[in-house]
Amino acid sequence: METALVPYEDAVKRYDPVIGIEVHVELSTKSKMFCGAENTAGGEPNTHVTEVCLGLPGTLPVLNRTALEYAIRLGLALNCTIAPSCRFARKNYFYPDIPKNYQTSQSDEPIASDGYVDVILDDGETFRVPIERAHMEEDAGKNTHIGGDDGRIHGALYSLVDYNRAGVPLVEIVTRPIEGAGDRAPEVARKYVETLRDIARAIDVSEARMERGQVRADVNLSLRPTPESPLGTRTETKNVNSFRAIESAVRYEVSRHAAVLDSGQPVFQETRHFHEEDGSTSPGRAKSDADDYRYFPEPDLVPVAPDPAWVEEIRAGLPEMPAQRRARLHKAWGYTDAEMRDVVNAGALDLIDATTASGVTAAAARKWWMGELSRIAKQGDVALDQLNVTPQQIGELQGLIDAGTINDKIGRQVLDGVLAGEGDPVAVVDKRGLKVVSDDGALLEAVTAALAAEPDVVDKVKAGNMGPVGAIIGAVMKATKGQADAKRVRELILEQING
Amino acid sequence: MSTITRDELVHVARLAAIDLTEAETDQFATELNVILEAVARVNTIVTPDVPATSHPLPMTNVLRDDVVIPSIPLDEIEAGAIAFEDGKFLVPQILGEE
Amino acid sequence: MVVSNTRFTAAELATQLKIGTVSAVEAVQCHLDRIDDVDGDLHAFLHVSAEEALATAREVDKDRAAGVDLPPLAGVPIAVKDLICTKGIPTTAASRILEGWIPPYDASIVRNIKAARMPILGKTNLDEFAMGSSTEHSAFGDTHNPWDLDRIPGGSGGGSAVAVASYEAPLAIGTDTGGSIRGPAAFTGTVGVKPTYGSVSRYGCIAMASSLDQAGPVARNVLDTALLHEVLAGYDPRDSTSINEPVPAYADAAVHGATQDLKGVKVGVVLEMVGNGFQPGVLARFYESLTKLQNMGAEVVNLSCPSFPFAFDAYYLIMPAEVSSNLARYDGMRYGLRVEPTDGRPVTAESVTMATRGQGFGEEVKRRIILGTYALSAGYYDAFYGSAQQVRTLIQRDFAAAFDQVDVLVSPTTPTTAFKLGEKLDDVLAMYLGDVATIPANLAGVPALSMPNGIDAGLPTGFQIIAPAKEDARLYRVGAALEAALEHQWGGPLLDQAPELTVAE
Structure with missing residues (x-):
């Protein structure tokens, strides 16, 4: 029985939201976490499996060194402390997609703990999200429900299980309660997960594509009357699998919790499901005594005690984090806050960075990527980085303009050629014969012809009326199919008239 | 030391995902109490300063290189499966999942 | 001629094969014939892989004829406990829940056996998933003790022990979680070794309790167990708990021991392991053996391991806890048995899992899963599992202190000789207490050997030797010395005194 919602703006005036987010990141190792089966998205069902990840009798796990390294790298990128020693544990529960009916995970001994992530909000403000822990665990297989209504579980006749994903290495990142976000809680939640994605990509431990399930988020929310009050009862909304959905889920739960609290009822601690269609959530199953996972140390794996020297080596190899990089570039490029925000939101940061690296000014690079x-991209409904042009090509194009080889107008034609796959800008210029005509001989001929066609112009100009010069330039440009160097044409016209 | 009641036994059997008959439930409730009584002394000789041993020999950092090995051929997987369809294991309907 | 070939020890048979007086095919065939003759009464085997064994033997004979350099035990047949995965050969763990399952892979120790060119005769009976001390908990029928067919052969590895005791195989593989190799050895007058934890790979051995399980050799004499241990042992990258060190020379230690020189060897008698509830005849044989050790120059001292009486408590918490998790995978979803509920519940993954496990597991397995689930469940973990892991530390400390003083520890292997089939089935605790002397070694991961040291009322008694971790060679040295002294007294192996089995028509 759901109560009517309280409008969001109203709810956050009277209640202080506290969020908590659990994010699973799939690591992009070559093989799985505990066996040599290929770790790859897709493929025919059950074609990336060994006896180990199928949980066949007698099989044993051995930890993938690269998975451990990636987990440490991620932990360090989240400013966590790496455990000097930690163990895996078994989380025991029955479900057909976990072949051993226990998940090999870490419980009270995570590889990384006590960190933080700085999240830059839309207005440029930095919000620090505290990280409780990041631990290693294995992914489950995938169930497909057959029969019944839409393959949804109720009414399904049977299910089919594919274990290609079973045993894929994951890091689960758990925040501490995120306090102080106030009415920006939904934005903080979304931006936090976006930032995790950016970090995972920057340190090259995951492709982190949310639409492919490589990043999956569970969002906890509770409300309390004031920031000084103790934490309220939370709900956990599972598998909120797009950035927009994260924001929607938080907003929805804020409104719903407020309504429940307003009516004097207690919030029921439960798992909730998110509905992409209308941004609502609905109750899943309540926490029950069946959630007794009977954790105990995994006897088939020995403790992990990463050599401190190795950890420092990994730390030293970390690239600049996205937030720091963004701040550095912002300063270096001299963009306004609004310009910078637009660049980031358009996904043009890397593209502009690479374009400036080929010798172009930040202003020019921004003009290309954010303009033409x-x-x-918008016309073709594709992402900027999906366009058939590289930052290096844009650099080459701008270089041609700066050198006066072509002008802006021809530049756009050259770009069309590059996008059409005709090759690099220089090649397009050659092929299409688009060079600016600055050869005086050819231009002089066109100027003389144009002046001859308009004899009164000479007199007007001599009398000090410069207006008609533009018309002559236009005629010359037309005659040279736009390839004339306009500046030189003007000079030649004036030379001719003034003798 | 605790004793296990019949209700607790029913709950534990459910956690263990085992159907027990009424007779088995009664029998196990009785027997488990006998066993638990016999092993209850573990509490009495340990003090908090004694570390727990989870692995008989002290070892750390047993890792394997990130190398891919071939998958088990699908026909061998199917041969060992109870029920198989479209390259997947066929299982009865799964409840409690969205 | 063919029948007598089964009487060779493994070492002798290897020599016969090498010099060509017996072919590998003959060696396999005589054991297959023996199985045909006597296994109807004994039921040591769940599956006989005659074709595969003969095929291996033919290859060995061919290579030997071609002058190929072969491993020492090439052509010597072996029986494998049906807890160990054999590619293409059924592996059931003596459970209905795995009936008919054929592994798509070999256990690492099976790979070792195949690399050693040893023909696999078949799969031997056991208590379901190795849970039991009598082999009465097999889903496929009891195994009988060749010394008295009305008696149990010990467990869980009753099949492997009986196979070697009755000359159905010169060698066998067992697994030992709390005494499953050593108990049956004691009850059948054979030799069995539980190696140091990590000496032998567990990959492909169906897990009972991961931190306690260890596979090991079963044979009729100490040297043969040492030879087989050398085949089984070695680092395995598939098992995270495998010891990454060269395999010591166990057979050399046995040969050295057989010279009966134990000067400078210190032998400890743990007072807590020779006390209450031990059958007087078992204790009598034990003290006679101590005298023999002293006569060979060993110094025998008494010492105390005060936490050992609690080993039983810790074991019956840790073992079932690990069991409850290890056996969760048998759920009727992927392989093995699937049972649908018949009580009107809808057929769902959950109800099928519960019905499959309810009907697919035997009583003892269910009992231990329930006990382990309880011990790990919320609110009880610290009191049960946590405390048991602490007791484990105390037991390791006791062993460490004892081995500061002595080279090996000794005790009777089992408190009694083989009991009657059915005698203890209704008294769970009495059955469990039969493992009281073997359990401490599993908890500490240290190696232990059981060997026959006499007869009490017509049934063999067992003598246990325990060494520090990775010092398995000491077992073979001391064991071989005692064996030589005892056989000198007996005028031959103890098994010569076993009654002749009736040969089937």
Whole structure:
């Protein structure tokens, strides 16, 4: 029985939201966490499996060194402390997608703990999200429900299980209660997960594509009357699998909790499901005594005690984190806050960075990517980085303009050629014969012809009326199919007239 | 030391995912109490300063290189499966999942 | 001629094969014939893989004829406990829940056996999932003790022990979680070794309790167990708990021991392991053996391991806890048995899992899963599992202190000789207490050997030797010395005194 919702703006005026987020990140190792089966998205069902990840009798796990390294790298990137020693544990529960009916995970001994992530909000403000822990665990297989209504579980006749994903290495990142976000809680939640994605990509431990399930989020929310009050009862909304959905789920739960609290009822601690269609959540199963996972240390794996020297080596190899990089580039490029925000939101940061690396000014790079290229991307409904042009090509193009080889107008034609797959800008210029005509001989001929066609212009100009010069330039440009160097044409016209 | 009641036994059997008959439930409730009584002394000789041993020999950092090995051929997987369809294990309907 | 070939020890048979007086095919065939003759009464085997064994033997004979350099035990047949995965050969763990399952892979020790070119005769009976001390908990029928067919052969590895005791195989593989190799050895007058934890790979051995399980050799004499241990042992990258060190020379230690020189060897008698509830005849044989050790120059001292009486308590918490998790995978979803509920519940993954496990597991397995689930469940973990892991530390400390003073520890293997089939089935605790002397070694991961040291009222008694971790060679040295002294007294192996089995028509 659901109560009517309280409008969000109203709810956050009267209640202080506290969020908590658990994010699973799939590591992009070559093989799985505990066996040599290939770790790859997709493929025919059950074609990336060994006896180990199928949980056949007698099999034993051995930890993938690269999975451990990636987990440590991720832990360090989240400013966590790496445990000097930790163990795996078995989380025991029955479910057909976990072949051993226990998940090999870590419980009270995570590889990384006590960190934070700085999240830059839309207005440029930095919000620090405290990280409780990041621990290693294995992924489950995938169930497909057959029969019944839409393959949804109720009414399904049977299910089919594919274990290709079973045993894929995961790191689960758990925040501490995130306090102080206030009415920006939904944005903080979304931005936090986006930042985790950016970090995972920057340190090259995951492709982190949320739409492919490589990043999965569970969002906890509770409300309390004031920031000084003790934490309220929380609900956990499971598998909120897009950035927009994270924001929606938090908003929805804030409104719903407020309504429950307003009516004097207690919030029921439960798992909830998110509905992409309307941004609502609905109750899943309540926490029960069946959630007794009977954790105990995994006897088939020995403790992990990463050599401190190795950890420091990994730390030293970490690239600049996205937030720091963004701040550095912002300063270096001299963009306004609004310009910088637009660049980031357009996904143009890397592209502009790479373009400036080929010798172009930040202003010019921004002009291309946020102007002409954004327009083309929008028309084709593709992401900027999906366009058939590289930052190096944009650099080459701008270089041609700066050298006066072509002008802006021809530049756009050259870009069309590059996008059409005709090759690099220089090659397109050659092929299409688009070079600016600055050869005086050819231009002089066109200027003389144009002046001859308009004899009164000479007199007007001599009398000090410069207006008609533009018309002559236009005629010359037309005659040279736009390839004339306009500046030189003007000079030649004036030379001719003034003799 | 605790004793296990019949209700607790029913709950534990459910956690263990085992159907027990009424007779088995009665029998195990009785027997488990006998066993628990016999092993209850573990509490009495340990003090908090004694560390727990989870592995008989002290070892750390047993790791394997991130190398891919071939998958088990699908026909061998199917041959060992109870029920198989479209390359997947066929299982009865799963409840409690969205 | 063919029948007598079964009487060779493994070492002798290896020599016969090498010099060509017996072919590998003959060696396999005589054991297959023996199985045909006597296994109807004994029921040591769940599956006989005659074709595979003969095929291996033919290859060995061919290579030997071609002058190929072969491993020492090439052509010597072996029986494998049906807890160990054999590619293409059924592996059931003596459970209905795995009936008919054929592994798509070999256990690492089976790979070792195949690399050693040893023909596998078949799969031997056991208590279901190795849970039991009598082999009466097999889903596929009891195994009978060749010394008295009305008696149990010990467990869980009753099948492997009986196979070697009755000359159905010169060698066998067992697994030992709390005494499953050593108990049956004691009850059948054979030799069995539980190696140091990690000496032999567990990969492909169906898990009972992961931190306690260890596979090991079963044979009719100490040297043969040492030879087989050398085949089984070695680092396995598939088992995270495998010891990454070269395999010591166990057979050399046995050969050295057989010279009966134990000067400088210190032998400890743990007072807590020779006390209450031990059958007087078992104690009498034990003290006679001590005298023999002293006569060979060993110094025998008494010492105390005060936490050992609690080993039983810790074992019956840790073992079932690990069991409850290890056996969770048998759920009727992927392989093995699937049972649908018949009481009107809808057929769902959950109800099928519960019905399958309810009907697919035997009583003892269910009892231990329930006990282990309880011990790990919320609110009880610290009191049960946590405390038991602490007791484990105390037991390791006791062993460490004892081995500061002595080279090996000794005790009777079992408190009694083989009991009657059915005698203890209704008294769970009495059955469990039969493992009281073997359990401490599993908890500490140290190696232990059981060997026959006499007869009490017509049934063999067992003598246990325990060494520090990775010092398995000491077992073979001391064991071989005692064996030589005893056989000198007996005028031959103890098994010569076993009654002749009736040969089937």
